[in-house]
Amino acid sequence: MGISGDIWVWIGAFLTFSIMSFLYKDNPFYKFAEHLFVGVSAAYWMCMGIWQTLVPNLIAKLHPPVVSEILPAASTKPAEYSYIIPLVLGIMFLMRLSPKGAWISRWALAFIVGTTAGSYLTRYLRSDFLGQIQYSIIPLISIEDGSFSFVGTISNIIIFLGVFCGLIYFFFSKEHKGTFGVASKVGIYILMITFGAGFGYTVMARISLLVGRMQFIFGDWLGIISR
């Protein structure tokens, strides 16, 4: 164990400290790392988009022999000329760059928006609306292994009432007064528990990332601890 001799590890350590320096205040090191990140990440996603999405899903379908070296299995399949449509729509999308022909890009955008809206309509209706109602309408008295379960019963009642009262809290067309107000109040209590759990998990996730960076600094770079 000892300090790393790998130049890339040193670059990683330098960038880690550069970003950490923002805890003091905004400074040139932080700005350098930030701008470097923007450039590298934009190019990374572009390259991955081309090699992992465009090549196998479009080029390999339109002209399979072109990808014979990188995707041997795909190159033996027959060409699917229906993929000319996304190619044309993609080129239309790039017309956004032309000052006079920018409006043509709306056709491609319209295809994306319409297709997404149509498929989301059924997807959300099924999983986020009907599915959640179905799973919330449960027996309030819980029987486990043939005998009454006190904890299960309390849990089922809380789930049912929690969903019901939570929905009432989000219903703003009626003033939250009287019985409706009480139900709304129960709803906000249940919601607060969820927000607390969410907060706790967010903090834990960030702390674990910080631990990862410390392991990199003290392990990979300085060699003080073993990983």
Add this chain to the structure above:
Amino acid sequence: MKKSLPLGIVFFAGVVMFFQHFIPTDQSEFIYKYANDWLICIGVYAMLLGIWSLIRVTLHKARHDPNERFYAIVTLVSMGIMIVAGWDVDNLRAGSLFMNMFNYILIPVQATIFSLLAFYVASAAYRAFRARTVLATLLLFTAFVVMLRMIPLGYISELNQYLVAWILSVPNLAAKRAIIMGVGLGMMATSIKIILGIERQYLGGD
């Protein structure tokens, strides 16, 4: 032509994608599969458009803002190097310049930026969180119990594991379901508005 045709495309694509769900035939499966494949392909073009937009904005900054010139050049040069490094698919192997830049520039910076939030969340919580009301106390208590889950405390940990599991699977689940139902209704309403052409902000001006 400039506005009515895109609205027609949206209506047609939306209605076809909606009704294909209710017609379980090979043809509707075909439509669903191909529409999704096409969407993915067009999405890459949208990303190329975004990259071009970034280059244009950064070039403008490099030309006209002397204070930002150096940083704009850093962005452009790093982007150029990464694009050249990823130009050949063979360079996407472990140990290549492309993957080293990914592992030792992209990953450390991204992880450190997100880990900074731990400090800011802790600082904000210290300043803003006070157990003055029952609601605030409930939130604080839940967060405390959830965070305590990762700390080994013997018998308390065993009890805490049970408590956290119950919190997550009962009250947390109930509130999440109420939120998800609200989100689902909102998404459905927005989708209907888009398909029917009531919501058309995505078309932009002119």
